[in-house]
Amino acid sequence: EIVLTQSPATLSLSPGERATLSCRASQSVSSYLAWYQQKPGQAPRLLIYDASNRATGLPARFSGSGSGTDFTLTISSLEPEDFAVYYCQQRSNWPRITFGGGTKVEIK
Amino acid sequence: EVQLVESGGGLVQPGGSLRLSCAASGFTFSIYGMNWVRQAPGKGLEWVSYISTSGSTIYSADSVKGRFTFSRDNAKNSLYLQMNSLRAEDTAVYYCAREDYASGSFFDYWGQGTLVTVSS
Numbered sequence: 001e002i003v004l005t006q007s008p009a010t011l012s013l014s015p016g017e018r019a020t021l022s023c024r025a026s027q028s029v030s031s032y033l034a035w036y037q038q039k040p041g042q043a044p045r046l047l048i049y050d051a052s053n054r055a056t057g058l059p060a061r062f063s064g065s066g067s068g069t070d071f072t073l074t075i076s077s078l079e080p081e082d083f084a085v086y087y088c089q090q091r092s093n094w095p096r097i098t099f100g101g102g103t104k105v106e107i108k
Numbered sequence: 109e110v111q112l113v114e115s116g117g118g119l120v121q122p123g124g125s126l127r128l129s130c131a132a133s134g135f136t137f138s139i140y141g142m143n144w145v146r147q148a149p150g151k152g153l154e155w156v157s158y159i160s161t162s163g164s165t166i167y168s169a170d171s172v173k174g175r176f177t178f179s180r181d182n183a184k185n186s187l188y189l190q191m192n193s194l195r196a197e198d199t200a201v202y203y204c205a206r207e208d209y210a211s212g213s214f215f216d217y218w219g220q221g222t223l224v225t226v227s228s
Binding site: 032034036042043044045046049050053055087089091094095097098099100101102 | 143145152153154155158167203211212213214215216218219220221
């Protein structure tokens with residue numbers, strides 16, 4: 001099983017600040033990595049797929065980068081609606097899909 | 109508008125059974141692979157299963173193998189999850205999610221989830 005480790009567990013930032021979230025895979029997943037956002041009481045929402053492609057309608061302040069084992073989700077300037085939990089997911093060894101443990105972005 | 113609506117959750121005793129449904133609308137259900145993903149209270153996401161467009165290919169997580177069965181009815185635009193021999197650790201919100209080839213085969217639409225609670 002490919003283990004995805006997200007860091008930090010919690011990120012405390014203010015609106016307007018830059019958020020940098022990390023996802024590290026236990027072995028290479030090439031670019032088969034996605035990022036999701038989840039708000040309380042809601043289903044996850046796909047943000048980024050194939051490491052760096054933005055989902056339809058996603059604001060440009062969200063960007064993804066990386067390949068192999070190290071990936072980053074960057075939110076260039078946090079908006080109030082961006083405070084949420086973010087998960088990475090790999091499909092490199094589909095169908096054995098795995099998710100990271102999540103990073104909570106909270107208001108400082 | 110794409111919609112996925114889960115139903116069938118509830119409180120069940122350990123060892124009991126429950127059947128979840130996921131009703132799809134707003135897209136051609138029969139051409140999409142579908143998945144179930146669950147989330148225990150306050151925890152992260154866990155992939156549960158994948159079912160192919162025709163229903164002929166099914167994969168599931170080891171944690172549910174032999175206890176959960178998966179099916180779909182393309183004529184009814186519906187996905188099903190039959191859960192047997194339920195355990196406390198199966199307590200979670202269960203989501204159905206569409207797998208979209210155009211989005212790298214990641215999950216581009218999710219239902220709102222249905223809560224399954226296994227407790228005596």
